[in-house]
Amino acid sequence: MAEPTLLTLLPHLMRLSRVIGRGQLVERAMAATNSGLDRPAMSVLFQLRMAEEPLRIGEIAARMEVAGPHVTRLVQGIERRKLVRRVVDPQDQRARLIDLTPEGRQVTDRYLETILGWFEEALAAWPAEDRDRFATLTKRFADDLANRLALLDEED
Incomplete structure (x- = not known):
């Protein structure tokens, strides 16, 4: 889980x-x-x-x-x-x-x-620091998730 x-x-x-x-x-x-x-x-x-x-x-x-x-x-x-x-x-x-x-x-x-x-x-x-952190983490998460799913596609 x-x-x-x-x-x-x-x-x-x-x-x-x-x-x-x-x-x-x-x-x-x-x-x-x-x-x-x-x-x-x-x-x-x-x-x-x-x-x-x-x-x-x-x-x-x-x-x-x-x-x-x-x-x-x-x-x-x-x-x-x-x-x-x-x-x-x-x-x-x-x-x-x-x-x-x-x-x-x-x-x-x-x-x-x-x-x-x-x-x-x-x-x-939102304070500027929160907005900046949100932007950084959102991009990172989207990139990492897309990369992980691309690896799964290659394994199929």
């Missing part, structure tokens, strides 16, 4: 997962953009925004942890809406990268501003 601290933490992690994953947070933030995008399309824009540079389809897919053809279809849809564009890869003139257009950046920034605003409100009463 897991140690008591982890056992008491589990319901809180599950609740956080539901709040973020089942749409309360993401769906409300997407609605605030007035873009009419669905969650997968917003995920592509989010990945591009966080990268701060154009990416290949395969890199977007890897960051989203989905198959490349799925991302290709998503990119085609948001490209028709003029939220992304294809640009020449400076490393390989034959290849194309996906880049946010100014409109795509605006949509993504509204999305991020909404989410980050809610996070700031939730953490407003």
Whole structure:
């Protein structure tokens, strides 16, 4: 059995997962953009925004942890809406990268501003030291858990 601290933490992690994953947070933030995008399309824009540079389809897919053809279809849809564009890869003139257009950046920034605003409100009463420690430990936990699960996948 897991140690008591982890056992008491589990319901809180599950609740956080539901709040973020089942749409309360993401769906409300997407609605605030007035873009009419669905969650997968917003995920592509989010990945591009966080990268701060154009990416290949395969890199977007890897960051989203989905198959490349799925991302290709998503990119085609948001490209028709003029939220992304294809640009020449400076490393390989034959290849194309996906880049946010100014409109795509605006949509993504509204999305991020909404989410980050809610996070700031939730953490407003926390001392700076607690916020910093929370950020450090959350990143560490997410990285360590993802790495552990990747090892389990390799064993299968």
